[in-house]
Amino acid sequence: MAQVLVVDDSSTVRNEVCDFLKANGLTVTPAHDGKDGLDKLRADSAIKLIVSDVNMPNMDGLTMVEKIRGELKNSNVNIIMLTTENSPAMKERGKAAGVKGWIVKPFNGAAVISTFKKLVA
Amino acid sequence: MEIRQRIAVLVTTAFVAIAAIGGYATIMSRTNAGRVKGVTETVVPSALASADLVAQLKDVQLSTMNLVSAPDANLVAQIKEKLEADKHKLEAALAQQKQQADTDTQRGLVKQAEEGLHDYFAAVDETTQFKVSGQNEIAEANLFGTVAQYQTVLQQVIDTLRIEKTRSKDATIATLNSSLSATVTTLTAATVLSIVLLAAIGYFLYRQIVRPIGRMQAEMSEIATSQDFARRVPVERRDEIGRSIEAFNAMIAKIEENSAQLRQKTTDIQAILQNIPQGILTVVDGHRVHTEFSAHLPSILETSEIAGRNVMELVFGASTLGSDACSQVEATIASCIGEDAMNFDFNAHLLVGEVEFKLADNRTKILELNWSPIIDEHNTVVRLMLCLRDVTELRKLALEAGEQKRELEMIGEILAVSQEKFHEFIVGSLTFLDECQITLLRHADHDPEAVDLLFRNMHTIKGNARTYGLHHLTNIVHEAEQTYESLRQPRPDIAWDQDSLQAELHAVRRAVEHYARINEDSLGRRGPGRRGGTERYLLVDKVEILDTLHRLETVNTGNLHELVAARDAVRKTLRLLGTESLGSILSSVFDSLPGLATELGKAAPSVLVQDNGYVIRNQASGLLKNVFMHLIRNAMDHGLEAPGARLEAGKPEQGSINLSVGVHDGQLDITIADDGRGLALGRIRQIAEARGLIEADDVLDDESLAHLIFHPGFSTAEQVTSISGRGVGMDAVKGFVEREGGSIALRFTDDQPGAEFRHFVTLVRLPESYAVSIDADAHRAPRDNLHPLAPVA
Numbered sequence: 001m002a003q004v005l006v007v008d009d010s011s012t013v014r015n016e017v018c019d020f021l022k023a024n025g026l027t028v029t030p031a032h033d034g035k036d037g038l039d040k041l042r043a044d045s046a047i048k049l050i051v052s053d054v055n056m057p058n059m060d061g062l063t064m065v066e067k068i069r070g071e072l073k074n075s076n077v078n079i080i081m082l083t084t085e086n087s088p089a090m091k092e093r094g095k096a097a098g099v100k101g102w103i104v105k106p107f108n109g110a111a112v113i114s115t116f117k118k119l120v121a
Numbered sequence: 122m123e124i125r126q127r128i129a130v131l132v133t134t135a136f137v138a139i140a141a142i143g144g145y146a147t148i149m150s151r152t153n154a155g156r157v158k159g160v161t162e163t164v165v166p167s168a169l170a171s172a173d174l175v176a177q178l179k180d181v182q183l184s185t186m187n188l189v190s191a192p193d194a195n196l197v198a199q200i201k202e203k204l205e206a207d208k209h210k211l212e213a214a215l216a217q218q219k220q221q222a223d224t225d226t227q228r229g230l231v232k233q234a235e236e237g238l239h240d241y242f243a244a245v246d247e248t249t250q251f252k253v254s255g256q257n258e259i260a261e262a263n264l265f266g267t268v269a270q271y272q273t274v275l276q277q278v279i280d281t282l283r284i285e286k287t288r289s290k291d292a293t294i295a296t297l298n299s300s301l302s303a304t305v306t307t308l309t310a311a312t313v314l315s316i317v318l319l320a321a322i323g324y325f326l327y328r329q330i331v332r333p334i335g336r337m338q339a340e341m342s343e344i345a346t347s348q349d350f351a352r353r354v355p356v357e358r359r360d361e362i363g364r365s366i367e368a369f370n371a372m373i374a375k376i377e378e379n380s381a382q383l384r385q386k387t388t389d390i391q392a393i394l395q396n397i398p399q400g401i402l403t404v405v406d407g408h409r410v411h412t413e414f415s416a417h418l419p420s421i422l423e424t425s426e427i428a429g430r431n432v433m434e435l436v437f438g439a440s441t442l443g444s445d446a447c448s449q450v451e452a453t454i455a456s457c458i459g460e461d462a463m464n465f466d467f468n469a470h471l472l473v474g475e476v477e478f479k480l481a482d483n484r485t486k487i488l489e490l491n492w493s494p495i496i497d498e499h500n501t502v503v504r505l506m507l508c509l510r511d512v513t514e515l516r517k518l519a520l521e522a523g524e525q526k527r528e529l530e531m532i533g534e535i536l537a538v539s540q541e542k543f544h545e546f547i548v549g550s551l552t553f554l555d556e557c558q559i560t561l562l563r564h565a566d567h568d569p570e571a572v573d574l575l576f577r578n579m580h581t582i583k584g585n586a587r588t589y590g591l592h593h594l595t596n597i598v599h600e601a602e603q604t605y606e607s608l609r610q611p612r613p614d615i616a617w618d619q620d621s622l623q624a625e626l627h628a629v630r631r632a633v634e635h636y637a638r639i640n641e642d643s644l645g646r647r648g649p650g651r652r653g654g655t656e657r658y659l660l661v662d663k664v665e666i667l668d669t670l671h672r673l674e675t676v677n678t679g680n681l682h683e684l685v686a687a688r689d690a691v692r693k694t695l696r697l698l699g700t701e702s703l704g705s706i707l708s709s710v711f712d713s714l715p716g717l718a719t720e721l722g723k724a725a726p727s728v729l730v731q732d733n734g735y736v737i738r739n740q741a742s743g744l745l746k747n748v749f750m751h752l753i754r755n756a757m758d759h760g761l762e763a764p765g766a767r768l769e770a771g772k773p774e775q776g777s778i779n780l781s782v783g784v785h786d787g788q789l790d791i792t793i794a795d796d797g798r799g800l801a802l803g804r805i806r807q808i809a810e811a812r813g814l815i816e817a818d819d820v821l822d823d824e825s826l827a828h829l830i831f832h833p834g835f836s837t838a839e840q841v842t843s844i845s846g847r848g849v850g851m852d853a854v855k856g857f858v859e860r861e862g863g864s865i866a867l868r869f870t871d872d873q874p875g876a877e878f879r880h881f882v883t884l885v886r887l888p889e890s891y892a893v894s895i896d897a898d899a900h901r902a903p904r905d906n907l908h909p910l911a912p913v914a
Contacts, residue, residue: 083452
């Protein structure tokens with residue numbers, strides 16, 4: 001039962017984010033691509049926040065979000081995307097899919113931790 | 122009066138008029154209908170009936186005449202019946218007339234006619250009687266007499282009645298006609314009047330309502346299109362329209378006030394934007410710069426093409442910011458604009474705060490960037506505001522302040538070290554560095570021994586620097602040491618690159634010289650200490666003290682010889698405390714000579730030191746080491762020839778260097794000479810001309826020429842092959858010596874002025890106080906070990 005689902009195909013990024021969140025008292029579950037993320041979300045109803053990369057193999061982040069809102073009919077979980085670049089098309093897609101925020105890499109824990117804690121409350 | 126009241130009046134008046142006219146028309150038509158009915162049903166028939174009376178009377182008369190003239194009784198009976206009938210008819214008609222008589226005149230006439238009729242009928246009846254009774258003549262006579270009389274009278278009355286009735290009938294008809302036409306006239310007049318009245322009221326109302334409304338609408342449209350909110354629609358009445366206009370004016374006044382406020386605010390903001398000495402711009406969706414920006418911005422970015430441009434290209438295109446950092450900034454901006462304010466908090470740290478901005482003519486500016494989100498009531502970032510500040514000067518000042526701080530720290534560090542120790546450290550370090558330099562230059566490739574030397578020297582310098590707490594030096598020295606350490610490894614992972622090693626070494630030298638400069642210039646401390654210090658203070662070796670003490674303690678006080686010997690020995694020891702022989706002072710320099718010789722491809726020289734009974738105080742050790750290292754190396758490099766050349770010149774392969782110590786004229790003299798080829802005066806001249814120190818046609822004697830080598834930057838070597846070749850040697854040496862109150866000079870020892878090469882010695886002079894004679898008594902007489910040659914310099 002975890003509060004945060006961290007989805008990124010890079011183990012470096014995944015570990016960095018997970019370690020930081022754990023050090024700040026949050027419980028996390030990692031996933032390595034969109035499909036894995038969906039499975040983990042289905043299996044755990046306590047997840048309140050998803051932090052996900054955009055570019056991943058198998059299933060990319062935005063597709064995963066669309067499936068979460070669509071097939072899983074989950075409109076409660078807060079979703080924040082990790083990205084290296086941002087285009088208007090990406091923003092539109094994100095907005096339509098109900099993405100709450102965008103974090104540009106590199107991940108800076110100090111800037112986001114207070115908002116994250118609010119989002120899992 | 123209110124408009125509604127007027128409208129009410131209009132409507133009421135209309136209503137009333139219509140009702141009145143309608144009512145009047147109805148009444149009048151009914152009345153007239155009645156009258157017409159009366160006339161047609163009564164008056165006219167009656168009048169006609171009255172005309173019938175005459176005819177009926179005539180019928181009666183005729184019947185009577187017929188009766189009278191009837192021949193027989195049957196006829197008489199027949200005619201009598203008809204006569205009776207006619208009489209009845211006449212009577213009935215008259216009765217009818219009586220009934221229908223409607224004026225007194227008519228009634229009077231009818232009454233008269235009745236009376237006449239009565240009389241006439243009586244006469245007729247009488248006549249009839251006479252006839253019936255056969256009295257024809259009487260009947261006839263009656264007929265033409267009484268009957269005719271009465272008939273005439275009756276006829277006149279009936280006629281009069283008829284006339285009267287006709288006249289009455291005409292009068293009635295005339296009255297009726299006039300009444301009808303009066304009605305028509307009245308109605309027409311009333312209708313026309315009503316129309317006029319209603320038209321008038323309607324017109325006035327129109328004027329009162331529609332025109333003002335039209336004017337109001339026209340004025341409002343004009344105010345709306347002209348945006349001139351100072352205008353008002355004139356109020357001319359106190360009714361609803363007047364009040365509407367007042368309300369409208371009030372609204373316009375409000376709008377005027379608001380737009381005045383807005384204009385004021387806009388003007389204020391404009392004033393700020395125009396005058397603030399900061400570059401302010403806002404970024405909208407699509408990374409575009411908004412058209413409103415501060416007036417100062419173009420002078421910061423040195424372009425007026427700002428509005429609508431892509432902010433990345435405008436600000437970062439000309440910057441030294443790396444491409445990945447740029448793409449981060451770009452992604453961050455995209456992630457903030459149009460999104461929840463939370464996204465700015467997430468990513469703001471990636472928005473760089475400072476950028477080096479390159480301008481057209483290769484100038485650079487340092488711009489400080491300050492980013493803020495502009496957020497609307499839905500907590501969405503609408504735009505990003507960017508403030509740019511030119512902080513080039515600021516950074517320069519900060520840099521200077523930083524440098525000054527460093528200088529102060531360095532001064533603090535230097536002051537914590539005694540003048541003497543510091544001086545020794547500097548001199549020693551420079552010596553080590555010179556050695557490193559030479560070693561480095563003589564090895565184009567990796568050489569373990571060379572690396573070893575480099576490492577040892579640097580390590581020593583580092584150790585000393587650490588000991589004295591010279592922190593601004595230790596780092597750079599440590600780095601160089603680490604470089605040598607990694608080169609020492611069996612498989613070093615860095616390459617032996619002369620240029621970069623040279624640069625590194627040079628950096629260390631610069632750092633050391635910086636300290637030296639601060640020591641001398643800022644602190645005014647020159648040399649190892651105050652000149653008086655050489656008289657007042659000695660560096661003393663503890664061991665010597667102990668030995669001396671031991672000597673004193675163990676002497677046999679009963680033995681005078683021993684006492685004297687002990688005293689002499691102690692005296693000597695004391696005197697020699699803090700001194701060293703020249704050879705001992707320069708031992709490290711001598712040790713490095715074989716290696717140096719090998720590098721130079723020459724034979725290791727033999728070095729001979731003639732102390733002449735003198736030792737030198739320790740205070741001068743550092744100086745002497747440094748000075749003579751240069752001089753000896755110069756001798757090795759320039760003076761001594763290669764073995765082959767030496768052999769050809771009939772000299773032994775091994776060169777020799779001689780040093781000699783003496784005291785003359787209150788000066789400690791140390792001379793150094795070598796048996797090499799001598800001073801290359803021709804070359805000196807060439808170089809001097811090339812350096813612009815002398816003109817081609819200047820005439821100089823050999824002494825002046827030789828003196829040129831003390832000029833800073835002078836070098837006789839083709840390329841930088843040694844510390845001496847680098848051209849800082851002799852002037853630095855001269856500097857070192859002169860700082861101690863000494864001098865350095867070249868003196869020719871041959872007798873060949875103008876030759877290409879001339880033999881010479883170098884004479885280093887220091888204050889006598891640096892010298893101590895080992896045997897105090899042995900040096901009372903003037904020494905003459907050295908030729909008292911005239912000094913060159």
